[in-house]
Amino acid sequence: MEGKFADAPSPSVTAYVDPSCPFAWITSRWLLEVARMRPIALRFEVMSLAVLNEHRELEPWYREFNDRAWGPARVCVAATEQHGPAALARLYPALGRRIHDDGDKDFDTVIPAALAEAGLPLDLADAAHRSDVDPQMRASTARAQQLVGEDLGTPTVVVDDVAFFGPVLSSIPRGEEALRVFDGARLLAGCGAFSELKRARADGLSFA
Numbered sequence: 001m002e003g004k005f006a007d008a009p010s011p012s013v014t015a016y017v018d019p020s021c022p023f024a025w026i027t028s029r030w031l032l033e034v035a036r037m038r039p040i041a042l043r044f045e046v047m048s049l050a051v052l053n054e055h056r057e058l059e060p061w062y063r064e065f066n067d068r069a070w071g072p073a074r075v076c077v078a079a080t081e082q083h084g085p086a087a088l089a090r091l092y093p094a095l096g097r098r099i100h101d102d103g104d105k106d107f108d109t110v111i112p113a114a115l116a117e118a119g120l121p122l123d124l125a126d127a128a129h130r131s132d133v134d135p136q137m138r139a140s141t142a143r144a145q146q147l148v149g150e151d152l153g154t155p156t157v158v159v160d161d162v163a164f165f166g167p168v169l170s171s172i173p174r175g176e177e178a179l180r181v182f183d184g185a186r187l188l189a190g191c192g193a194f195s196e197l198k199r200a201r202a203d204g205l206s207f208a
Contacts, residue, residue, distance in 0.1 A: 010039040011186075016047035016144040016156040019076055019095040020069035022205055026169045027155040028096065029207070033178040044088050046080070047144040047154040048073045048137050071107045071128030072099070077137045078127035079120055090118035101207050157185070164189035171206040 015031055017024035028044070035042050050070040058066065072095055079087040094114035098104045111125045127133055144156045147163035156165050164185060173181045188194055 010041060011159050012041045012043075014043050014045055014158040016045050016140070016154055016158075017092065018047055018049045018069060018154045019072040019092055019099060020065070021049055021154050022100050022207075023166075023168050024155040025096045025100045026172055026205065026207065027157065027167065028092070029172045030167075030169060030178055030181065031157070033172065033174055034182045037175070037179060038182075043085050044092050045085075045144070046073050046076050046088075046137055046140050047156055048141045049154060051134075051138050051141045052145075052153050068105075068107065072111060073137060074127045074130065074133050075111055075115070075124055077133045077140070078124050079115075079118075081133065081136055082124070083120060087118065087120055091115065091120060094118045159186050159189075162186060162190045168201075170201055170203045172208070 013031060013035075015024075015028055017028055019025075024047075031040075031042055034040060048069070050066050050073060053062075053066045076088055076091060076095070079091050091114060094117040095110065098110045098114060099107075104110050107128065111128055112122050115122050115124055144154075144163075145152070147158060148156050148165045152165040155168075156163065157167075167181060167185050169181075172178075188197065
């Protein structure tokens with residue numbers, strides 16, 4: 001597979017993520033590992049779990065999770081709207097490290113600390129409790145759904161004109177394995193007849 005893509009132009013890669021989603025976090029770290037080893041033009045956009053699950057019947061714990069997910073996603077959208085995609089590229093990792101790597105779920109402290117690390121105005125934290133950015137967040141979520149289907153969610157990855165949900169990973173592929181996963185996902189998703197490949201998850205999540 002390396003031969004098929006190694007000499008091709010650098011692909012444009014968009015990862016649709018929700019800062020509260022641990023699977024999106026792992027996928028984003030995998031894509032950054034790919035970017036470390038191979039030229040790709042990587043950017044992030046928000047695909048909101050809160051929007052996706054807004055009107056669905058959920059178990060109480062997952063409803064609570066989704067209700068809390070509005071805040072960080074809104075701040076990411078506000079940062080992008082006011083300061084451009086580069087701001088999200090700094091803010092999303094700063095949020096993810098705190099929420100997932102450090103296990104800090106106190107968003108009232110996580111969000112200002114992440115904004116400070118990303119060099120963004122601290123008043124963006126107010127967006128967590130405002131709905132005025134929701135139309136933009138719904139629009140970016142809808143863009144991702146149009147690419148992969150309304151029943152799917154985050155993470156969604158687009159490589160040039162090939163889009164796919166996932167890959168859903170329990171840990172971060174590193175080194176050559178990261179490249180093999182990237183090429184394999186891209187190759188399989190490029191088949192127009194392909195719709196799903198899945199197996200049970202046996203391991204816990206690892207962000208190392």
